[in-house]
Amino acid sequence: MKIRIGAGILVFFALMALAGPLLISADPAATSDAGLQGPSGAHWLGTTQTGQDILTQIVYGSRVSLGVGVLSAVIATAFAIAVGLVGGYFGGAVDEVLSVLTNIFLVLPALPLIIVLAGYLPQRGVASVAVVIAVTGWAWGARVLRAQTLSVRRRDFVEAARASGEGPIRVIFFEILPVLLPVIATSFLATVVGAILAEAGLSFLGLADLSTVSWGSMLYFAQNGQALLIGAWWWFVPPGLCIALIGTGLALVNFGLDEIANPRLRTIKVRKARA
DSSP states (O other): OHHHHHHHHHHHHHHHHHHHHHHSSSOTTTOSSOHHHHHHSSTOOOOOTTOOOOHHHHHHHHHHHHHHHHHHHHHHHHHHHHHHHHHHHHHHHHHHHHHHHHHHHHHOOOHHHHHHHHHTTTTOOOOHHHHHHHHTTTTEEEEEEEHHHHHTTTTTTHHHHTTOOOOOHHIIIIIIIHTTTHHHHHHHHHHHHHHHHHHEEEEEEOSSOOSSOOOHHHHHHHTTTTTHTTTHHHHHHHHHHHHHHHHHHHHHHHHHHHHHHHHHHHHHHHHHHHO
């Protein structure tokens, strides 16, 4: 049930990001004389202080926010897989070096580091922001995958693969990696949530590319325009609600996958159903 609800939310926002701009051809940055107009037939979600249509900005901003989240998660997850599986499989000095690197990034405060790195970016485009967020978001996944690899590498099917002459790279990516896919999926979804929130935070602080419409930049301009003080709730509630909903959808899918992959959670669920 959790996966269905979460997947429904994610599909809705994915369709918004992919097909929305095809249905709404207006320029999200276009201004008009209808400034600070509440929701109406002409502007379903109202307008900003400069007359920009908020619904159009929500639709176009979904591409940037979701794009940064997914791209950051892909980069961070790929790095976590490489570090976690290699360190957990080989052990010894290799594992010690990679564990020290992982521990360093685990203890570093993520948000201040993101702010510092973003402040020195020569270009603050979507790809640059995604890389900065990924640099700070891979360590937790690497730690989890290392622990799982340590428990899997001594299993019979891995020993059989090594005995048959398969090399380390093939054993890691063709024998161990498929077993860890549920863990990787949950780590990926959690990273997407964190990346979307981080992008919104950077934009809200003015450290992202404010010339690109995103949910975070909408909140930045709403805060600068004192939307809360003047009662223009339609300016900041829609982007904030979208961020909350996409986070809820990803969390529900993540919890559902965790229940499927974790035997203990399945056992508790069965006991509660019988009771």
